[in-house]
Amino acid sequence: MINMIQYLEQNPALVTLLKEKKASLIGMTELEQKAIVDSFDEDAGLESTIWY
Numbered sequence: 001m002i003n004m005i006q007y008l009e010q011n012p013a014l015v016t017l018l019k020e021k022k023a024s025l026i027g028m029t030e031l032e033q034k035a036i037v038d039s040f041d042e043d044a045g046l047e048s049t050i051w052y
Helices: 002-010 012-019 030-047
Strands: none
Touching: 002 012, 002 030, 012 030
């Protein structure tokens, strides 16, 4: 799964296709795919969050 996430980081256009349900990740359940796509949405919010 790590390799898949790294690949998606290098190819953000594929993340867009996944969000639009025009592509899917073979070998991953719908729940796993949703978790990966959601993690890309949350990345922007983490940069502005202060961690203590």
